[in-house]
Amino acid sequence: MKVKERVKMEQKERTRQQRMDKMIKRVQKQFVEVEKEKAAEKDVPVLAVADAQRVSTLSIAVPGSIMENAQSPELRTYLAGQIARAACIFQIDEIVVFDDCAPKNQLTDRLSTIETSEGATSARRCCIQLARILQYLECPQYLRKYFFPIHNDLKFCGLLNPLDSQHHLRQQSEFVFREGIVTNKPTKVGKGSYVNVGLLNDVRVDTELEPNMRVTVKLPEGVDLKSKKLRGKVVPPSQPRQETGIYWGYTVRIANSLSQVFTKCPYKGGYDMTIGTSDQGTNVHEVEPRSLSYCHALVVFGGVLGLDPALESDSKLTVDSVEDLFDEYLNTVPAQGSRTVRTEEAILISMAALGEKLQPANAPKPFADFEAIPQSRDTGIQQYAFNEKRSKTKPNPANTNHPVGTVDFTTDQNDNAQVDDDMSRFD
Numbered sequence: 001m002k003v004k005e006r007v008k009m010e011q012k013e014r015t016r017q018q019r020m021d022k023m024i025k026r027v028q029k030q031f032v033e034v035e036k037e038k039a040a041e042k043d044v045p046v047l048a049v050a051d052a053q054r055v056s057t058l059s060i061a062v063p064g065s066i067m068e069n070a071q072s073p074e075l076r077t078y079l080a081g082q083i084a085r086a087a088c089i090f091q092i093d094e095i096v097v098f099d100d101c102a103p104k105n106q107l108t109d110r111l112s113t114i115e116t117s118e119g120a121t122s123a124r125r126c127c128i129q130l131a132r133i134l135q136y137l138e139c140p141q142y143l144r145k146y147f148f149p150i151h152n153d154l155k156f157c158g159l160l161n162p163l164d165s166q167h168h169l170r171q172q173s174e175f176v177f178r179e180g181i182v183t184n185k186p187t188k189v190g191k192g193s194y195v196n197v198g199l200l201n202d203v204r205v206d207t208e209l210e211p212n213m214r215v216t217v218k219l220p221e222g223v224d225l226k227s228k229k230l231r232g233k234v235v236p237p238s239q240p241r242q243e244t245g246i247y248w249g250y251t252v253r254i255a256n257s258l259s260q261v262f263t264k265c266p267y268k269g270g271y272d273m274t275i276g277t278s279d280q281g282t283n284v285h286e287v288e289p290r291s292l293s294y295c296h297a298l299v300v301f302g303g304v305l306g307l308d309p310a311l312e313s314d315s316k317l318t319v320d321s322v323e324d325l326f327d328e329y330l331n332t333v334p335a336q337g338s339r340t341v342r343t344e345e346a347i348l349i350s351m352a353a354l355g356e357k358l359q360p361a362n363a364p365k366p367f368a369d370f371e372a373i374p375q376s377r378d379t380g381i382q383q384y385a386f387n388e389k390r391s392k393t394k395p396n397p398a399n400t401n402h403p404v405g406t407v408d409f410t411t412d413q414n415d416n417a418q419v420d421d422d423m424s425r426f427d
Helices: 002-040 064-069 073-089 103-108 125-138 141-147 239-244 258-263 308-312 343-354 382-389 413-421
Strands: 057-063 094-098 111-116 119-124 177-182 193-196 203-205 214-218 231-235 251-255 273-283 292-294 296-300 328-331 358-360
Touching: 057 064, 057 343, 064 073, 064 125, 073 125, 073 343, 094 125, 094 258, 111 125, 111 251, 119 125, 125 251, 141 177, 141 193, 177 239, 203 214, 214 239, 251 258, 258 296, 273 292, 273 343, 292 296, 296 343
Parallel strands: 057 094, 057 296, 094 251, 203 231, 273 296, 273 328, 292 358
Antiparallel strands: 111 119, 177 193, 177 214, 193 203, 214 231
16 A cells, blocks of 8 residues: 555656646746847847948949840740859849940840849840849848739740849748848837838838838847837948848849940949950969959959940940950960850859959958848758658658558657758748
8 A cells, every 4th residue: 555655656756757747838838028029129230330441342343235136035044043043152242234335235225124133224125124034032031022014025934043142031030130121011100110020020210200211220129029019220231241241132233335334333443453355355263362452353254255345335445445444355265165154154264263363451350140041941942852751652761560651640749850950941
């Protein structure tokens, strides 16, 4: 009898201890949720940066006429996608699409209009199409339906490889910066605006803004992304890279001539390092490493016939040769086996060759917060692993009693966790 009583007492003690553990976990969870709710309403600090300390920028200029060299709408779209991929890989801050044709072609060809950071811009259709696809690919997926209605220029964008840029965040990505669109949700006077940043609930910012405007928002650190009381601040698009070193995409600018590439530079003081690319230039391997110092660098690429047609068609340029337009005129493929190097190929080759030659005056800090943004394991081959786990004919080595062809629902817990974490198939 005493043994049975001791067993009962031990069982009661275990039950009491389990209840205590559950209660402690519940209280801890509630405490964390309360702390996150408080963090959602905290003031967001924004780092003030002097002009002399701003991160150096790298721009490329591409002629829109290369789109006319593609034989079909699908190939034109894929060509634009290759340029966008190259810009993302080498962390380009600005892509300038310039028109290198004669002015008479601009008068006879059909003009189109596109919205850029400078406002509505008119140019030839090939330039507009290239710029539109570049803008579409740079935009985070959850914002595309607001900024890009159905358009013929974007008809075949589903064929393109995604940029998978660092600023294309998932809903569960716990990063302090996010891209968003200002909503038309009503607020009290002086209470700011609501911004959709791709979370379950909109974020209220302290600035009154016009609806349908794209903005960059900074959130408090340690905030609960599911909170209904999220507060944030609108910051410049350059702020994320300035504070964290993350690559935050590129801007797209239209230039109706080669001269406008230089004269309409958005940076204060203009480009202090300009580089032209041509097979007639200096061998890039003769340039000393880290000798091309810059605050705002520009690399200009030519079309099918190079940069000479762009100079001849621009009456505002009075130089005798294209080489005189640039600080450096380089041949980045000195031993090419093909008679021509396509522009999309030249961008990849040139940026790789110039990587060790360029020296930014203010390089961005190394980005280290990779746990807060999606990684390749969230967007790549794991999709195929997920589909393989769903296969009905997959044999189960742990249990040989299952007949061939039957469904086996026995999976490892770690496999289930990986399947739940992979949200890329829903993008």
